[in-house]
Amino acid sequence: MSVFRCPFRRTRVVLSAFVLLCTAAVGLAVAQSPAPAPGRPAALSDSLPVPPPPRIAGKAWLLMDYATGRILAGENVDMRVEPASITKVMTSYVVAAEMQAGKIKPTDPVLMSEHAWRTGGAGTEGSYSGFEVNKTAPLVEMEKGMVVQSGNDAAIALAEHIAGSEEAFAALMNAYAKRIGMRNSHFVNPHGLPAEDHYSTARDLALLGRALIRDFPEAYSYNKIKEFTVGPITQRNRNLLLWRDPSVDGIKTGHTASAGYCLMASARRGDMRLISVVMGSTSESQRAADSQALLNWGFRFFETHRLYAANQPIARQKVWKGAADEVELGVAEPLLVTIPRGQYPRLKPTMDVPKALVAPIAKGQKIGTVKVSLDGKVIAERPLVAVRAVEEGGFFKRLWDEFWMWWEAD
Structure with missing residues (x-):
């Protein structure tokens, strides 16, 4: 009393x-949310200790609760890793923030420059969107080409449109990363192809995903688009979980020979949202399976309550x-x-x-x-x-x- x-x-x-x-x-x-009623059949199960998370085949990984930012499980969460194409989530954040500030518009004509086309286009080993060289496309279309198709060429074109060059855009990326609270990240390009001094951590990438979902939900919504067409080319989103789990609505894959297979995923079930990050996995199927296992574990053994x-x-x-x-x-x-x-x-x-x-x-x-x-x-x-x-x-x-x-x- x-x-x-x-x-x-x-x-x-x-x-x-x-x-x-x-x-x-x-x-x-x-x-407040009501406490679970005593004596329900589930109460006996819920009183047991939370079992260990699933084993993950990756260099670094974590599962974060979106509502609180709490890491529910993880390994090597602060180890430097190559973010690969998950870098483009940072690019999306900068695009959305600059748009909110009124500096750019969704209808802006964005030029696919020769530099963007040669550096990130079809002639490279990386993923590309297929926009024609020396022609323009609306900014929102170019952004979807970057997000859904993981187009390196589109990422460069957006960077040049917003900041004039990749180098100037990278300065914006680092400034926004600092504001988000990403303390162990540094970006030198907008696409994530391997480069010296271009790195992040599983924790920082989860913070980035959380910030994009919270601050710019419309920009985040592009990540659940399953396929996108540019000219005669239709490409599928590489996030396999979009087809396997209806609660998954993003977010981004990544892969290079040095970074391995990476996936940052997010799912919402009821009032609870979780963000998983798996870096340096062994294959496309393995990163998807591990991400699914992490999400399922989190939703099964944890719950979110709205107290006030x-x-x-x-x-x-x-x-x-x-x-x-x-x-x-x-x-x-x-x-x-x-x-x-x-x-x-x-x-x-x-x-x-x-x-x-x-x-x-x-x-x-x-x-x-x-x-x-x-x-x-x-x-x-x-x-x-x-x-x-x-x-x-x-x-x-x-x-x-x-x-x-x-x-x-x-």
Whole structure:
């Protein structure tokens, strides 16, 4: 049972899980997923330890929860690897970001220059889109040629259109990578053909995939297109999981002799999305099988819960000198956690707020912190913000509260 302390004391208030969860007792509005009902047949299975992840035939691999960014399993996640054509996900991110900034448009005519055609076109050993040399195509079509067909020529053409050269575009790639939080990556070209000082890690690539899905869903949607036609040439998306698993909606394959077979995949089942990264696999079929196994393992043994909705009250706190006596507190963005199945009843949310709040308080102003723990370990932490503004009270209200604040002062 929680202990309620007098709001006039100069103390920090920590509300227990019971206070946050038992809304009827204290009048709090808490948006949470219900705990699994006790006694269901699945409960016995869910109480067992999570088994090890499947064995993966790759140099580096991981499985990431999209909602929280938590790595559920992995090996050599920070080892430098050649990203191969998964590089093009970074190119897609830059294209989408520059478009959002108004610097380019989907209808822009993009030239397939002779340099792009010779370096990444049909005369090379890499994949190409088939756009004609010295002719233009709408930017969005060129982008789909890069994403679906993995066209190196299209990637170069986009880089030249946006930044003038591959080198200048690579500078943009690295700047955006830093903003995303990719700490162990460096790009020197937009397509991923082997080059000195062109590298990434499984962790960074998962962060990149997560950022593209979150920030630019339309650009991400191109990755689920199964085939694309340029002129007389129709090419299939090389991500085999698009045909095997309806929950998979992306994201990108890669292969060179030195990088091996690579695949970053993402799938959504219900409210849960996972991102898998397999680098340096032994074959096209093996990278697909391993990615599928990772996704299946994650969805079977973990679950995502939406604990609090955005901008909805989850608690109220005393306010001095305000037109209202209390401020409603909530989170600015939905708070989700991904945990092993069957562990929901063991979650413990706590709230830490300042000892005294004085009006005025603006809507969205940070007030404190809400933390969610599992078995004593904090697994989620978000700022508490004012759901609604509290204006300053009238003269006599402020004078009265000033007296009581002085009276209660230590």
